[in-house]
Amino acid sequence: MRRRIPVITHRFVGERYSDNGLPVESLSELVALRKILLETAKALWRRNNPDRERLPANFEGDFELRFYEVARGSVGVTLERYVEVEESLFDEVPQDELTEAVQLIVDSADAARGDQPLPSGMPKLVLPLFDEYGRTLDKDERFELLSPQRGSPVEYSAETRMRLSSWVESEYEDITFIVGEIRAADLDGCKFKLRLDDGSKIQGEFTPDREEMVIEALRQHETQKLRLKAIGVYDALTRKLKKLKQIEDYWLDTPEDSQYDDSAEPVWKKVVRIGASVPEEAWKGVPTDLSEKIDSFLYSAQGAEDG
Numbered sequence: 001m002r003r004r005i006p007v008i009t010h011r012f013v014g015e016r017y018s019d020n021g022l023p024v025e026s027l028s029e030l031v032a033l034r035k036i037l038l039e040t041a042k043a044l045w046r047r048n049n050p051d052r053e054r055l056p057a058n059f060e061g062d063f064e065l066r067f068y069e070v071a072r073g074s075v076g077v078t079l080e081r082y083v084e085v086e087e088s089l090f091d092e093v094p095q096d097e098l099t100e101a102v103q104l105i106v107d108s109a110d111a112a113r114g115d116q117p118l119p120s121g122m123p124k125l126v127l128p129l130f131d132e133y134g135r136t137l138d139k140d141e142r143f144e145l146l147s148p149q150r151g152s153p154v155e156y157s158a159e160t161r162m163r164l165s166s167w168v169e170s171e172y173e174d175i176t177f178i179v180g181e182i183r184a185a186d187l188d189g190c191k192f193k194l195r196l197d198d199g200s201k202i203q204g205e206f207t208p209d210r211e212e213m214v215i216e217a218l219r220q221h222e223t224q225k226l227r228l229k230a231i232g233v234y235d236a237l238t239r240k241l242k243k244l245k246q247i248e249d250y251w252l253d254t255p256e257d258s259q260y261d262d263s264a265e266p267v268w269k270k271v272v273r274i275g276a277s278v279p280e281e282a283w284k285g286v287p288t289d290l291s292e293k294i295d296s297f298l299y300s301a302q303g304a305e306d307g
Contacts, residue, residue: 009078014141017075032133040101043123050177110154112163124172134161176232182217225253
């Protein structure tokens with residue numbers, strides 16, 4: 001069953017909004033909020049799925065956000081999305097990366113407003129995106145963010161934005177999952193050089209008990225890759241990985257796993273999409289008993305061609 005559920009309510013508060021109107025330029029704030037939500041959800045998915053290289057097919061499409069009205073009296077906009085649920089679970093909020101992202105973003109805004117530490121689960125690579133969120137706010141204005149899981153709204157002002165921006169340094173650390181090809185190894189120093197899919201190279205260290213694994217990955221580097229879970233150091237502006245500070249775990253990525261793309265669009269979705277593109281007039285010519293008499297239709301059609 002497909003139903004529409006609220007994701008987050010964004011209220012515009014200030015003299016500019018006292019007539020219940022929403023200035024066109026303020027729509028950019030909703031675009032910025034959407035980007036923060038989706039990028040946070042992506043980072044959480046990668047954190048939760050360290051053994052997968054790519055996001056699932058249509059990841060952003062499944063988290064498409066829409067609003068259907070602007071509430072009068074508070075100039076509030078509720079962003080919503082569609083979810084597939086069982087009828088017995090109709091009233092439950094789906095527990096996925098977008099739901100978690102909403103709560104982390106609201107909690108981060110609350111922490112910034114109260115001059116508290118950033119929530120530990122908030123992906124730091126998303127922080128630079130807050131620079132785009134709140135750009136249209138004047139000194140006497142603010143946003144109010146309300147998530148379905150929270151009883152009261154959280155204020156987001158120009159000061160909140162500045163506080164969040166202050167957490168962005170020239171570089172930051174975050175958990176990372178990468179996969180690459182070992183191009184060189186120093187067995188005496190227990191170090192190796194990994195080439196990533198984008199062609200960049202990064203150095204890591206291994207423990208003596210993993211030496212055999214590193215040698216195997218180096219010997220078969222054209223087909224055998226190494227997958228890492230590590231604390232990485234990122235450039236805050238480009239959000240690119242600069243170096244690995246500490247490797248927490250690593251294992252061989254088998255050729256079979258590399259060939260299988262589990263992020264590909266399911267066959268049934270392709271069939272539905274193709275079927276939807278066929279004009280309705282064309283379907284009228286399809287026999288209603290085609291599935292029951294498929295052989296009869298196929299062989300009769302072939303006989304007609306042979307004749």
